[in-house]
Amino acid sequence: MSPWVQKRVCERSLTRVFLIMEILGSTFDDSVFEESRNRVSAALPAYEPKLCEPLWFCEDGNVEDPLEEQKTLKFRGDLAYKRKQYQVALDEYLSCLSLIPAGNISVKRDVLEGIARCCCHLGRKEEALNACEKLRTDVSNTCHLTCVLQLELSVHEHYRDLTNSISSLQQLCCLHPYHPWYWLNLAMSFQRLLESPGCPERSSTEEEHEKQQGTNNIIRLKTIMCLIRARLLIEILRIQQFSFVLENSQRALQDIEEALHVLQPTEKMLQTVSEVMAEDLNPEKMREENQDGESLSGLYIKDFDDKWWNKLYTKLQEETPDLSMHRPLEETFE
Known part of the structure; x- marks a missing residue:
């Protein structure tokens, strides 16, 4: 296209713009097209920045x-x-x-x-x-x-208030269900609760012993549940990680394996827990449910037990009809 043709095209385009602006009631100010020497320059007020000495706020x-x-x-x-x-x-x-x-x-x-x-x-x-x-x-x-x-x-x-620490971590896990470090921290808190003097393995009577056995089994299963969830999330995120971030993830995975080795869950138990805790772990759902910075207006955050534990316990009951929390889990998941 020759320069003359380009000039004509530009003129026609500008004409169309001006016509549209007139129809809409908008126009350019004439001063825009004035030569720069004809424009009146306004004097800007003097700017005096405030100077602050170090620790100025400590002065009396x-x-x-x-x-x-x-x-x-x-x-x-x-x-x-x-x-x-x-x-x-x-x-x-x-x-x-x-x-x-x-x-x-x-x-x-x-x-x-x-x-x-x-x-x-x-x-x-x-x-x-x-x-x-x-x-x-x-x-x-x-x-x-x-x-x-x-x-x-x-x-x-x-x-060192373990019970309330667990409560805060459970709320954080419900608010950020794809945050692996909250899940790992929660798992370690459950494990400390399981190992604390407040959870003795033996009680004075058979009834107390069964009650304590049930409590310990629930805490143990919740620990395994959180460890599995943390492992699944870290493995997903590890694909995109490098350098020291990747090293931290690998170290965390090693810690998880060591913790699971201490708890000694059966293969059947691991499989069931993994299936339940991986149900919502797909990229589309994770993007949709990302709540970072979301308004709390109309946002419903489910209770931890309602969202996670009850779902797992129901699944365990379906697969193991004779499930009992009042006897060692190994006997149930043989």
Whole structure:
């Protein structure tokens, strides 16, 4: 196409654009087509950046602006927490919390998390959990809920509260069913519960012994269930991994095999558990159910036992009619 023809095509295209703009009531401002020398340049106001010295927020002095006072207290609390001065940090955070406007949810979340962590280190478990509960009231999406659950988990783990740690991990597994590390952590928590002094192998009476045998069997099966689920997920993700991430996955798989070796599940048991825990593990379903950042409005999160354990237990009963939790599992799955 010759230059002259190209010019004519461009002119016709521009004409069509102008006609459409006139029909829609839109036009270009004439100043757009003026020569640059004819345009009036507006003088920009002088910009004077605020200069802050290191640790400027530690300086004593009256701060009249509530927003500046809020920032100062928040930064002081963060610095004190970093220095492990937890009581000082807690005092600063509490003072800051009273100044935060109702609409500033993000800063409020940060400060409440700081309060929870300080109380945890200071041995004030109930106050730490109360701060976590306040955080729950402002939760609006799955990311916020995940942060709250992880914070609660850290408090329970700090006080070696296995039962509540398991509860937090179960909620995380329901919220993120394809997160292998939550499943592995949950499996290890179940295993510690199984090995804890609170689960004796022998009881004083036969009735107590049967009851304890049933409890131990359930915990053992849940441990195996979580280990299998973690193994399946890691094997899926391992295909796309490299370097140290791949090494971590391989190490985790080795830990899972060692844990299963200790629990000694039968081949039949492993096969049944694997079938149940792999039912939803296909790429399409995993993409559809990815809830990262999803609004909690209208989102229904099933209870862990309803979603996983009851399904497995029903399957085990179908395949093993004489299943009994009051005698060793090896006798049932021979």
